[in-house]
Structure formats: structure tokens, C-alpha cells
Amino acid sequence: MFANLTSLKEFRISDNNFTGQIPDFIFRNWTNLEQIYIEASGLSGPIPSINATLENLEYIIISDLNGANTTFSLLVIDATLPKLDRFMLRSCNLIGEIPASFGTFTSIKILDLSFNRLSGKIPDELSNLDHFDNMFLNGNNFNGSVPQWILDTREKVDLSYNNFTNTGVSDCRQNSVNLFSSIARVNNTGIVPCLTSQITCPSEPLQFVHINCGGREITVNDTIYEADYDGAGPSTFYRSTNWAFSSTGIFLSDDRPDDILVLDNRQVSVDGDEQQLYESARLAPSSLTYYAFCLANATYSVNLHFAEIQFTNDRNYSSLGRRIFDVYIQGKQELKDFNIEEEAGGAGIPKVKNFTVNVTDSTLEIRFQWAGKGTTSIPERSIYGPLISAISILDPTYKPPSESDGGIATAAVVGIVGGAVFAALLILGILWWKGCLKQKSTLEQDLKGIELQTTSFTLRQIKAATNDFHASNKIGEGGFGPVYKGTLADGTVIAVKQLSARSKQGNREFVTEIGMISALQHPHLVKLYGCCIEGNQLMLIYEYLENNSLARALFGTQESQLTLDWPTRMKICIGIARGLAYLHEESRLKIVHRDIKATNVLLDKNLNPKISDFGLAKLDEEENTHISTRIAGTYGYMAPEYALHGHLTEKADVYSFGIVALEIVSGRCNTKSRPKQEPFILLEWAHVLKENGSLLELVDTRIGSDCNTDEVMAMINIALLCTNPTSSARPLMSSVVSMLEGKAEVQEYLTDSSISSNRQMSAEIMKKLYRKLEEDDTNVSQTRSMLADGPWTNSSTSAADLYPVSLTSGYLQNRDSTN
Incomplete structure (x- = not known):
């Protein structure tokens, strides 16, 4: 019966307890199949051969099979898979070599053949x-x-954990390639070869290692736990002074970024200093290995600190998630099918597992391994691999240095300490008198009450990344100050927004941006890697997006513009809509952005859009007003009710999105000053074309005729719906997403006389405001922002500051002059 489902497009049987082998009719009969998910299903191998023509197959995701081996070279023989995007066969008992013919599947974006028994050379x-x-x-x-x-x-x-004879480099990491333990070791013992050239052990072997996994340096019961907040993404390796970790795998979530490998949750309730151990955690999709070296050969007490801080105890959907993994120490399985929440008696409750471990070669290895169990679709589609809060490795015979060891008399110690305290107080008094401590006091006051759930970088790290803020790395100047491009030690390219001492915005907006962005993670929001708050230095560290802003791509200089065909523009528009839908309806914070515009949409290397600038965002909840700012926005994108009356709802963002959508279709900036004429307003032109029945004239001539006319008309009509002068008549962003994706009919735009009158009145008022702007400043072509409680100003700091673009290029002026 199942074999006859020849029209089936998507097949998911993950998180089950099936028995038997994977049926061979899946790849033979289901020729219309697009996606197949068989993760932790209970089924056994071998995987049947894929020897059919599957024109539409995009995802093959199979993991954790029991039973017989599958010879990989026979698996994809004679297969035709022109659309294959993800090919993932993790822990499926694959044997043999990768055939050279596999290189014909050139559309693959994610290839995962990890944790099998494949051999030979990589072709x-x-x-x-x-x-x-x-x-x-x-x-x-x-x-x-x-x-x-x-x-x-x-x-x-x-490439970690393989048997290569030569990696070609001495390091455990090359660019973004993880080479940890990739060279064969004799009897699988001794220090990992790529570490030998990097480790300089102290003269006295260490007797302890304490790590605050995923968090900052803390002190708990007089024990210092080292910081471990590196978040370099999937398949990463990181080395500290006397320990390192290797993380493998990818989360496979549509909504969760794959480079978020640390968690923060301040809801854990533990008495005393120990609560700090469980407020953060490191996690991995598949495997996470910690490696301590330079240890004295001895018997150690190893404490592994766990607390489930991703799932919840309440009875909502997120409480149904299950995380199950195995723990290996020195290669021996110590915990099988370990479930933190079950062991601890609930989420957010600490659980410590203690082990006694012998170290004979100065090294200790702790490995956390996801074995294909637990949930992969609850609370959202993802892989819930291992999680660890802290690690403590201690030789029980270790004794901290005592006072008597130094041979210093108690009176001498008191005298030294007393003198040092007096000197410190004297210096602090002089600094305070000179005003040197006032900036720090202001910063501390601004930070009060805000929990920063993000990585903290040191000033030394940022200086090294930007070559000490060298002028050649400067990529912009915004309201907060300069923005620099930098490269971290692990090869990650970053954008550093530095708060200028002369900035008018100050600490409040800066801290607001930290509070906002650190709470939000979505594929269509700019990632905040962390911040640097050191002395009077205030910086945000973002991901660096290779293709700059949407504004520059559409109407920058001739050299900076990008070729955006219609499918790409459609993808960009849908991505922006998804990001806003998340902010408005899916995020627990319910955020109104307030400054959606083309310069605040950045494009990655694949031209995927990411919304930036949360410095102007406003939490739509009274209890969160401690990280909200005064009303602000940018002329031309602001909804009438917000610009004229300061009335703010999420529908203001919907209006701004509509303007951006029109810009995407037309390739034109939404406003343009024209000497001795009324300013050109894109929205008004669109309405004129609609009334004349010639909306297709709005389409950017650079797109050419190679576009889907139905999609173009749908996007324009959706944009007009979003810019309805009556806020209640605008759709929700989730509805916009459905309409853009063709899952819902495009709603009819109401054009009764009252709405038409409102539109004309709003347009006239906005034109008057724009003329007033021209009178106040001769630089009329610059994108402007308006504060409802203050005068017109230059656009306040935004992620547009990361990649600023002048909209006064000769190309833009020439093109607009034709209208």
C-alpha cells in the first residue's frame, strides 16, 4: 500500500520506535519525493540503493541506524539528483570509500557522513x-x-577523529576546517598530534582544571572556573591555555542559527555562588569533546555539572523536548542515554555526576555524544545534542598554598596588605577628583538591571582582530562612532561597532541594543556575536555580512550595485517578512523594530537578508521598558499614525515593510528630492500606476522580462496592503509571509473614498514635513530620521552604520531624473 504513494513529496518518521529495515520502495517508487527524514526512527540498515531519477529530491536526512552495514559506493550508483541540497547520513554504518562519481551532485550545500566507518582517501x-x-x-x-x-x-x-597520515598543517584548525584528532594515534593514546606544537606545559604539572562551559570566568567557593564563551559555530575547535574543545555537527533547524553553541538562562534557582555554574552552558548538535592536558599523572575526581536550561518545566510545548546523550571519559562509556531533566527531576535543576579517573599520560578526554535519541522536532525542528554547564577536574591530594609556605610573618602580611589598600584608596581618590571614574560610574548605572545574554570579548581580542583599529579596517562611521572589520583568532570575520565618546546617543541606547539582540536568534536577524565593555570602551561585535546592505545593492553607486534577479528579490522580500513575523509574533519579547528600511537589511554571501538595527527597537511590553528607547524612525518609511501622532504598534513595521517591498520591485529609493518640484514619493507613484492599471511599469528595468508576472503583481499588491493608511487594515506579518509564499490568497486592497482621502491627506502632510526638512538642511538627499520628541536629526545609530551608503550617487540621480 505505501509503495503506491507515488505522489508523496515529504516523508518524516523521526523520533519513533519502528523495527525492521528501511523499505526499498522509498527511492524506487516515490519519484516525486522532495524531502525524507529518518532520524532516530528505530529502523535498521542497510539503506536501499538510490538508483532512480528523483528530479525533485532536495533533502536526504537519515541518522542512527542499527543493523547491517551499507556500502557507500553502491548507495548512489546511477542516481540522478539534480536538486539535492542536503545529503546527511550520520551514524548509518556506512563502509567503503566515497566514489569519485559523488562529485557530480554539485547542488549539495550540506554534506554529513559523520560517525560511520568510511575509509580510503577523500576523492x-x-x-x-x-x-x-x-x-x-x-x-x-x-x-x-x-x-x-x-x-x-x-x-x-x-575532519576530526580520522586516520589521516598528514594534514599539511601543524594546527588543530585551518581557516574553518576542524582538524582536531584527525591524525592516527598509536593505540589511540597520548596527546593529540596537532596540539604538540602548541602546548607549553608549566614546570610543575597541573592538579586541577575548572571550566565554566559556555560562560564567563567566575569564582565559586573560592575556586576559579575559567571562561569558555567561544561561539565560532559548527565543526569548531578552540584551545585555551591547558584545555581545548572540539564541537561537531549542525542543528538542522530552519529557525535556529547553527553558530549559537552557548546558552544563557538566569532562571536557575540555586543557593549561593553555585548558581553561577548553571546560568550558562555549552551545547553541540552531535559531539562535544573537552581535552585537558599538562596534568600530573594521578587519580582525579571529575565532576560534570549539568542543568537543562533550554527546555522548561511549565506545561507548554517547549516542556516536551527531550535531550538524551552518552558520556565517555578516557574513551570509556560512563553514561548511556543520559537525560539531564530526568536525572535532576526537572528543567533548571542542577545535577552533578562524579567520576574517578586515572591519568597516565598527562591528558584527560571527556566526550559528550548524541546517539540519535531524544526529540528532533520538539519544541522546534532541531537536533538536541549534548549540553554541559561546567567541568571540574581535581586531584584530591592537591592542597592550596598556605600562609606558612611563604615564610612571611602574619604581621608582615598585615602591613603589606594595609599599605596596598591605603595606596589603592589614595590613587582612586585622585582619579575620582580628576573625574576619571565618572564614565565608569555612568556605565555601571546604565547596565544596572539588564542581563547581558551574550559573549563578552576582551579589548585585547578586539584590538588584535582589527589590527588595533587600523584605518584600513574602518568600514563606516555611524551615530555611535566608527565601525571596523576584523578577524578573530579562529578566522571568524566580524564587524565591530565602537561607541564614540562624543556620541550623542550614549550608553543607554548601546545597552539597549545589547539587551535586544542578545535575546533574539533567527536566520533573518543579524547575529550579535558579543560585546566588549572594558573601561570606557563600549563595542558590539556582529557577524560580518559580505554583501553589505540592500540599499547599496539596489541603488548604490554603479560599482557597488549587485545583480538581483527576480527569484533573488523574492527571496529577500520573504526573508525580511519572516524576520519581522518572528519579532512581532514568535519572539517572547514581542518587539516592534520601528526603523525598517533598505539600509537596515543586510545581505550575506548567498544574498539572504538579515534585519539589523535594534538600537531603535521598542519592546511591546510594559514590563520590559527598561530596554526601550524614545520614539524614532526614518522619514519615508514611517507609518502616518506614528510619524504624525507617535502612535506605535507592530503595524508601523508592516507599513515600513511595504515601502521596502516596493523598493525591491522597483529598484528605486522611496523618496527623492527634485529641485523646484514636489518630492518624488514611490508609494504615490505606485498608487497612480494602480489607478491607471499599469502596475507592471513599477518593475525595475534591470530585472528584464525574465520574471514571474504573477509573483510580481502579488508582491506589489501585498506592499500596497501593508501601506494602507489605516493601521487596522494592514495584515499581520505572518499573513504577509503566507501570501508571499503563495499559501494564502492576496487580500483585496480596500479603496473606498475615506481611505483614499486619508491617503491623500497623509501624503500631503508628509510632503510638508519633507519640505521643512529641505529648508533646515541643504543635504536633502541623505536618508533622515525623525524623533517624535525632538528635532530632525541624522539617522540614529543603526546596523546601517555598519555598511553606510550614500543615496546621492550620480547613477541614482540620473535614473530618477527620468521620472
Whole structure:
């Protein structure tokens, strides 16, 4: 019966307890299949051969099979898969070599063959997969040399835990390639080869290692736990002074960024200093290994601190998630099917597991491994791999230095300490008298009451990344101050927004932006990697987006514009809509952005849009007003009720989105000053064309005729719906997403006389405001912002400051002059 489901497009049977083998009719009969998910299903191998023509198949995701082996070279023989995007066979008992013919599947973006028993050399033909973003080949038996094309790539590749004879480099990481433990070790013992050239052990072996996984440095019961907040993304390796970790896998979530590998949750309730241990945690999609070195050979007490801080105890959907993984210490399985929440008796409750471990070669390895169990679709589609809050490794015979060891008399100690305290107080008094401490006091006051759920970088790290803020790395100047491009030690490229001492915005808006962005994670929101708050230095560290802003791509200089065909513009528009839908309806904070515009939409290397500038965002909840700012926005994008009366709801963002959508279709900026004429307003032109029945004249001529007319008309009509002068008549952003994706009919735009009158009245008022702006400032072509409680100003700081663009280019002026 199932074999006859020839029209089936999506097949998901993850998180089950099926028995038996994967049926062979899946790839043979279901020729219309687009996506297949068989994760932790209970089924056994072998995987049936894919020897059919599957024109529409995009995802093959299978993991954690029991039973017989599958010879990989026979799996995809004679298969035709022109649309294959994700090919993931993790822990499926694959054996043999990767055939050279696999390089013909050039559309693959994610390849995951981790934790199998594949062997041989990596074929050079895999270099033909020139669209891949992530490649996971870890946990296999590959040998020979690592191909040079892998070492040269900037994409994520994981080759850890293999048997290569030569990696070509001495480090455990090359660009974004994880090479940790990728070279065979004799009897799998001794220090990982790539660490030998990097480690300088102290003369006296260490007797303890304490790590606050995923968090900052803390002190608990007089014990210092080292910081561990590196978040470099999937397939990463990080090394500290006397320990390191390797993280593997990808979360597979549509809504969760794959480089968010640390969690923060301040809701854990524990008495005393120990609460700090459980307010953060490191997690991994598949495998997480911590490696301590320079230890004295001895018997150690190893404490692993756990607390489930991603799921909840309440009875909502997120409480149904289950995280199950195994724990190995020195290669021995110590915990199987470990469930933190079950062991602790609930979410947010600490659980400590203690082990006695012998160290004989100065090294200790702790590995947390997801074994394909637990939930993969609850509370959202993702992989809920291992999570650890803190690690404590201690030789029970260790004794801290005592006072008598130094041979210093108590009276001498008191005298030294007393003198030091007096000197410190004297210096502090002089600094206070000179006003040097006032900035810090102001900063502390601004930070009060705001929990920063983000990585904290040191000033030294940022200076190293930006070459001490060298002028050649400066990429912009915004309301907060300069913005620099930088590269972290692990190769991650960043954008650093530095708060200027002369900035008019000051600490309040800066801290607001930290509070906002750190609470939000979505594929269509700009990622905040962390912040630097040190002395009088205030900086935000963002991901660096290669293709700058949407404004620059559409109407920047001729050299800076990008070729955006219709499918790309459609993708950008849908992405912006999804990001806003998340802010308005899906985020627990319910945020109104207030400054949606083309300069606040950044584009990554694949031209995926990401919304930026949360410095002007307003929490739509009274209890969260401690991280809200005064009303602000940008002329031309502001909804009439907000610009004229200060009335703010999420429908103001809907209006702004409509303007941006019109810009995407037309390739024109929404407003343009024209000497001795009324200012050009894109929305008004769109309405004129609609009334004349010639909306297609709005389409950017650079798109050409190669576009879907139905989609174009739908987007224009949706944009007009969003810019309805009556806020209650505008759709929700979730409805906008459904309409853009063709899942819902485009709602009819109401054009009765009252709405038409309101539109004309609003347009006239906005034109008057714009003329007033021209009188106040001769630089009329610059994008402007308006404060409802103050005068017109330049656009306040935004992620547009990261990639500023002048809208006064000769190209734009020439093109607009034709209208």
C-alpha cells in the first residue's frame, strides 16, 4: 500500500520506535519525493540503493541506524539528483570509500557522513561541490593526506577523529576546517598530534582544571572556573591555555542559527555562588569533546555539572523536548542515554555526576555524544545534542598554598596588605577628583538591571582582530562612532561597532541594543556575536555580512550595485517578512523594530537578508521598558499614525515593510528630492500606476522580462496592503509571509473614498514635513530620521552604520531624473 504513494513529496518518521529495515520502495517508487527524514526512527540498515531519477529530491536526512552495514559506493550508483541540497547520513554504518562519481551532485550545500566507518582517501572530485556550506566527514577512518582544496576553503569542514597520515598543517584548525584528532594515534593514546606544537606545559604539572562551559570566568567557593564563551559555530575547535574543545555537527533547524553553541538562562534557582555554574552552558548538535592536558599523572575526581536550561518545566510545548546523550571519559562509556531533566527531576535543576579517573599520560578526554535519541522536532525542528554547564577536574591530594609556605610573618602580611589598600584608596581618590571614574560610574548605572545574554570579548581580542583599529579596517562611521572589520583568532570575520565618546546617543541606547539582540536568534536577524565593555570602551561585535546592505545593492553607486534577479528579490522580500513575523509574533519579547528600511537589511554571501538595527527597537511590553528607547524612525518609511501622532504598534513595521517591498520591485529609493518640484514619493507613484492599471511599469528595468508576472503583481499588491493608511487594515506579518509564499490568497486592497482621502491627506502632510526638512538642511538627499520628541536629526545609530551608503550617487540621480 505505501509503495503506491507515488505522489508523496515529504516523508518524516523521526523520533519513533519502528523495527525492521528501511523499505526499498522509498527511492524506487516515490519519484516525486522532495524531502525524507529518518532520524532516530528505530529502523535498521542497510539503506536501499538510490538508483532512480528523483528530479525533485532536495533533502536526504537519515541518522542512527542499527543493523547491517551499507556500502557507500553502491548507495548512489546511477542516481540522478539534480536538486539535492542536503545529503546527511550520520551514524548509518556506512563502509567503503566515497566514489569519485559523488562529485557530480554539485547542488549539495550540506554534506554529513559523520560517525560511520568510511575509509580510503577523500576523492578530489568532492571539490566539484562548489555550493557546499558545511561538510562533516568526522568520526570515520579516512587516511592519506588531507586534500589541499579542503585546507584552502573558507567553508565549514570537519575532519576530526580520522586516520589521516598528514594534514599539511601543524594546527588543530585551518581557516574553518576542524582538524582536531584527525591524525592516527598509536593505540589511540597520548596527546593529540596537532596540539604538540602548541602546548607549553608549566614546570610543575597541573592538579586541577575548572571550566565554566559556555560562560564567563567566575569564582565559586573560592575556586576559579575559567571562561569558555567561544561561539565560532559548527565543526569548531578552540584551545585555551591547558584545555581545548572540539564541537561537531549542525542543528538542522530552519529557525535556529547553527553558530549559537552557548546558552544563557538566569532562571536557575540555586543557593549561593553555585548558581553561577548553571546560568550558562555549552551545547553541540552531535559531539562535544573537552581535552585537558599538562596534568600530573594521578587519580582525579571529575565532576560534570549539568542543568537543562533550554527546555522548561511549565506545561507548554517547549516542556516536551527531550535531550538524551552518552558520556565517555578516557574513551570509556560512563553514561548511556543520559537525560539531564530526568536525572535532576526537572528543567533548571542542577545535577552533578562524579567520576574517578586515572591519568597516565598527562591528558584527560571527556566526550559528550548524541546517539540519535531524544526529540528532533520538539519544541522546534532541531537536533538536541549534548549540553554541559561546567567541568571540574581535581586531584584530591592537591592542597592550596598556605600562609606558612611563604615564610612571611602574619604581621608582615598585615602591613603589606594595609599599605596596598591605603595606596589603592589614595590613587582612586585622585582619579575620582580628576573625574576619571565618572564614565565608569555612568556605565555601571546604565547596565544596572539588564542581563547581558551574550559573549563578552576582551579589548585585547578586539584590538588584535582589527589590527588595533587600523584605518584600513574602518568600514563606516555611524551615530555611535566608527565601525571596523576584523578577524578573530579562529578566522571568524566580524564587524565591530565602537561607541564614540562624543556620541550623542550614549550608553543607554548601546545597552539597549545589547539587551535586544542578545535575546533574539533567527536566520533573518543579524547575529550579535558579543560585546566588549572594558573601561570606557563600549563595542558590539556582529557577524560580518559580505554583501553589505540592500540599499547599496539596489541603488548604490554603479560599482557597488549587485545583480538581483527576480527569484533573488523574492527571496529577500520573504526573508525580511519572516524576520519581522518572528519579532512581532514568535519572539517572547514581542518587539516592534520601528526603523525598517533598505539600509537596515543586510545581505550575506548567498544574498539572504538579515534585519539589523535594534538600537531603535521598542519592546511591546510594559514590563520590559527598561530596554526601550524614545520614539524614532526614518522619514519615508514611517507609518502616518506614528510619524504624525507617535502612535506605535507592530503595524508601523508592516507599513515600513511595504515601502521596502516596493523598493525591491522597483529598484528605486522611496523618496527623492527634485529641485523646484514636489518630492518624488514611490508609494504615490505606485498608487497612480494602480489607478491607471499599469502596475507592471513599477518593475525595475534591470530585472528584464525574465520574471514571474504573477509573483510580481502579488508582491506589489501585498506592499500596497501593508501601506494602507489605516493601521487596522494592514495584515499581520505572518499573513504577509503566507501570501508571499503563495499559501494564502492576496487580500483585496480596500479603496473606498475615506481611505483614499486619508491617503491623500497623509501624503500631503508628509510632503510638508519633507519640505521643512529641505529648508533646515541643504543635504536633502541623505536618508533622515525623525524623533517624535525632538528635532530632525541624522539617522540614529543603526546596523546601517555598519555598511553606510550614500543615496546621492550620480547613477541614482540620473535614473530618477527620468521620472
